Amino acid sequence: MQGAEQKAIQVTDLTVAYQDKPVLWDIDLDVPPGVLLSIVGPNGAGKTTLIKAILGLVRPAAGNVLIYDKPYEAQRGIVGYVPQRGSVDWDFPTNVLDVVMMGRYGALGWIRRPRKKERELAMQALEKVGMEAYTTRQISQLSGGQQQRVFLARALVQDATVYLMDEPFQGVDATTERAIVTLLQELRADGKTVVVVHHDLQTVTDYFDWVMLLNIRRIASGPVDEIFTSDNLRETYGGRVAFMK
Amino acid sequence: MLQGHLDILLIAIVTAVACALPGVFLVLRRMTLMSDAISHAILPGIVVAFFLTESLSSPLLILAAAGTGVLTVLFVELLQRTKLVKEDAAIGLTFPALFSIGVILISRFAGNVHLDMDAVLLGELAYAPLNRLKIFGSDLGPVSLYVMGTIFVLNLVFILLFYKELKLVTFDASLAAALGFVPTVIHYGLMTLVSVTTVGAFDAVGSILVVALIAGPPATAYLMTDRLSRMLIFSAIIGSVNAVTGYWVAFLFDVSIAGSIATMTLIIFVLIFFVVPNRGLIAIARRHARQKWEFAQTMLVIHLLNHEGLPEAETESAIADLHEHLSWDPGFTTQVVKYALNNRCVSREETQLILTEQGRTIAQQALVE
Numbered sequence: 279m280q281g282a283e284q285k286a287i288q289v290t291d292l293t294v295a296y297q298d299k300p301v302l303w304d305i306d307l308d309v310p311p312g313v314l315l316s317i318v319g320p321n322g323a324g325k326t327t328l329i330k331a332i333l334g335l336v337r338p339a340a341g342n343v344l345i346y347d348k349p350y351e352a353q354r355g356i357v358g359y360v361p362q363r364g365s366v367d368w369d370f371p372t373n374v375l376d377v378v379m380m381g382r383y384g385a386l387g388w389i390r391r392p393r394k395k396e397r398e399l400a401m402q403a404l405e406k407v408g409m410e411a412y413t414t415r416q417i418s419q420l421s422g423g424q425q426q427r428v429f430l431a432r433a434l435v436q437d438a439t440v441y442l443m444d445e446p447f448q449g450v451d452a453t454t455e456r457a458i459v460t461l462l463q464e465l466r467a468d469g470k471t472v473v474v475v476h477h478d479l480q481t482v483t484d485y486f487d488w489v490m491l492l493n494i495r496r497i498a499s500g501p502v503d504e505i506f507t508s509d510n511l512r513e514t515y516g517g518r519v520a521f522m523k
Numbered sequence: 524m525l526q527g528h529l530d531i532l533l534i535a536i537v538t539a540v541a542c543a544l545p546g547v548f549l550v551l552r553r554m555t556l557m558s559d560a561i562s563h564a565i566l567p568g569i570v571v572a573f574f575l576t577e578s579l580s581s582p583l584l585i586l587a588a589a590g591t592g593v594l595t596v597l598f599v600e601l602l603q604r605t606k607l608v609k610e611d612a613a614i615g616l617t618f619p620a621l622f623s624i625g626v627i628l629i630s631r632f633a634g635n636v637h638l639d640m641d642a643v644l645l646g647e648l649a650y651a652p653l654n655r656l657k658i659f660g661s662d663l664g665p666v667s668l669y670v671m672g673t674i675f676v677l678n679l680v681f682i683l684l685f686y687k688e689l690k691l692v693t694f695d696a697s698l699a700a701a702l703g704f705v706p707t708v709i710h711y712g713l714m715t716l717v718s719v720t721t722v723g724a725f726d727a728v729g730s731i732l733v734v735a736l737i738a739g740p741p742a743t744a745y746l747m748t749d750r751l752s753r754m755l756i757f758s759a760i761i762g763s764v765n766a767v768t769g770y771w772v773a774f775l776f777d778v779s780i781a782g783s784i785a786t787m788t789l790i791i792f793v794l795i796f797f798v799v800p801n802r803g804l805i806a807i808a809r810r811h812a813r814q815k816w817e818f819a820q821t822m823l824v825i826h827l828l829n830h831e832g833l834p835e836a837e838t839e840s841a842i843a844d845l846h847e848h849l850s851w852d853p854g855f856t857t858q859v860v861k862y863a864l865n866n867r868c869v870s871r872e873e874t875q876l877i878l879t880e881q882g883r884t885i886a887q888q889a890l891v892e
Contacts, residue, residue, distance in 0.1 A: 371748060371749045371754050372749070380694070380698065383699075383702055384702035432698075
C-alpha cells in the first residue's frame with residue numbers, strides 16, 4: 279500500500295517507568311521490513327522492557343507503538359514472541375510437542391483445542407530446529423540449548439511476519455548458536471522482520487544487518503556498518519567497554 | 524446405618540475430587556499458600572451471610588464467602604504491588620486480619636446463633652448426612668452431597684473448557700498475554716473457583732483441613748507424572764483414595780473423619796514419595812547404588828585394559844592382589860569382581876582376571892568420554 283515507506287515496527291516517543299523511575303526514555307525506533315536487528319546495550323538498559331512494551335506487556339507512560347501501521351492489539355496474529363528461557367518453569371508437567379503447539383493457541387483463540395493440524399505444524403517447526411527426535415521428551419530433561427530451540431520452534435509455529443526474541447543465545451552451546459543464526463537468516467530471507475535482544479558485542483556484525491544501541495534512551499539505530507562504531511558503543515556503555523572493531 | 528456410611532463416604536470423595544482439580548493449578552502456580560489464606564479469610568463472609576440466612580448451606584452463604592475469598596486474593600495482590608511487601612508477608616498480613624474479624628463476629632453473636640468455632644475450623648463430616656434435601660416430602664439425599672457435586676461439576680467444566688488457557692497462563696503468562704489471553708481473567712476465574720470450592724468443602728472438612736485436600740493430592744500426583752492431563756486425573760484418584768482410606772481409619776479408631784483424611788493425605792504422599800518409579804527416593808537410592816557399582820566396575824576394566832598384554836599384567840590382574848593395586852578394601856574388591864563377572868565384563872582364568880570383549884568395549888568407551 280505505502281510501498282517502501284511502510285515500517286514493520288514503529289516506536290515513537292516511548293517512555294516506560296516503574297513507579298517514577300524511567301527504564302526507557304523517549305525511545306524512537308523505526309524498523310523497516312525484512313531486517314535482522316539486534317538490540318544491544320548494558321544490563322539494565324531496558325532491552326527486555328522495550329520488547330515487552332512493543333508486545334503491550336508493559337504499559338508505557340508515554341508514546342506509541344505501531345506494527346505495520348496498526349497497534350499491537352490488531353496485529354497479534356503476525357507477531358511471534360520468544361521470551362527469555364529463564365522466564366518459565368521448566369519443571370512444568372508437559373512435553374516438547376505440547377510446548378511448541380502453544381504457539382498455535384493465539385490462532386486458535388479461546389476454548390478451541392489444538393488438533394491434528396496444529397500437531398503437524400508443530401512437528402514441522404521442530405524439524406526446522408532439529409528437535410524432531412525429542413517430541414515426547416519432558417521439558418525438564420532438555421539441555422539449555424534444546425530448551426531454546428523448543429522456544430524458537432514455538433515462535434516459528436506462530437507463522438508470524440515480525441519476530442521479537444529476548445536473548446535467544448543465552449546459555450546455549452556453540453552448535454545451537456550456529457543453528458539459531460542460520461534460522462534467523464532464513465527468516466530474514468523469507469522477508470520476515472526479526473528483532474533480537476543480544477548481549478555479545480563480538481558477534482553483532484557477523485549475525486545482524488541492523489542494530490539498535492540502547493541505554494535507557496536510544497543512542498543510535500540503523501544498518502550495522504553505519505551505527506556499530508566505537509564512538510556510539512562508548513556512548514552506550516559509558517566507556518566501560520574494551521571493545522574495538 | 525449403612526446408608527449413613529455411604530453418604531459420608533460419597534460426600535468425602537466428591538469433596539476431595541472437587542478440591543484436587545483446581546488444586547493442580549495452585550500447586551503448579553506455587554500458590555497453595557493462597558488457598559490456605561482463602562480458606563481462612565472466607566470466615567467473615569460465612570458469618571455475615573449466616574446471620575442473614577441462618578443456614579449453613581444456603582447459596583447466598585456460598586456466594587458471600589466466595590466473594591470474600593476473591594477479595595483476599597485482591598488484597599494480597601494490591602499489597603504486593605506496592606513492592607513494599609513480598610507475597611508471603613502480604614498473605615500473612617491479609618488472612619489473619621479477615622479471619623479474626625470472623626472470629627470476633629462469632630464470639631460477639633454466638634449466643635444467638637448456632638455457629639460453632641470447632642465446626643468452622645475442623646468441620647464435621649459425620650453430621651453432614653443429617654441435613655437432607657427433601658422435595659415434596661421425598662428424601663433425595665444429603666444437601667452437602669448436592670452442593671459439592673455442583674461445585675465438582677463447575678470445576679470440571681471450567682477446567683475442560685479452559686484447559687488450554689489454564690495451561691498456557693500457568694506455564695508462560697507473558698506469551699499468554701502476548702497472544703491476547705488476558706492472564707488476569709484466567710487467574711481470577713481460577714481464584715473464584717478455589718473460593719467457591721473452599722466454602723463448599725468447609726462444611727465437610729472445615730477451614731483448615733481443606734488445604735490438605737487442595738494441596739495434597741496434586742503435590743502427590745506431581746511426583747508421578749510429567750503430563751498435565753495425567754496430573755489432573757491422578758490428583759482426582761489420589762483425592763478419592765485419601766478420602767476412602769481416611770474414612771476407614773476414622774471408623775476403625777473412632778476419631779475425627781476430617782483429621783484422618785488429612786493424615787492419610789500426608790501418609791499417601793510420603794508413600795508415593797518413596798516408591799514412585801524413576802523419581803521416588805527408593806528409585807534414586809537404587810540408581811545411586813547401581814551407579815556406584817557400575818563406576819567401580821568401570822575402574823576395574825580400565826585397570827585391566829591399561830596393563831593388558833604388558834609384562835606386569837600377571838601381577839596387576841591377579842585376583843588375590845587386585846585390592847592392593849587399586850587400594851580398595853578387600854571385601855569391596857571381591858564384590859566388584861563378582862559384579863563384573865556377573866555382567867560378563869571379565870572372566871576368570873585360574874588366578875588371573877581377563878577382560879572379555881564386552882569389558883574391553885566398556886573400558887574403551889569410558890576412556891574416550
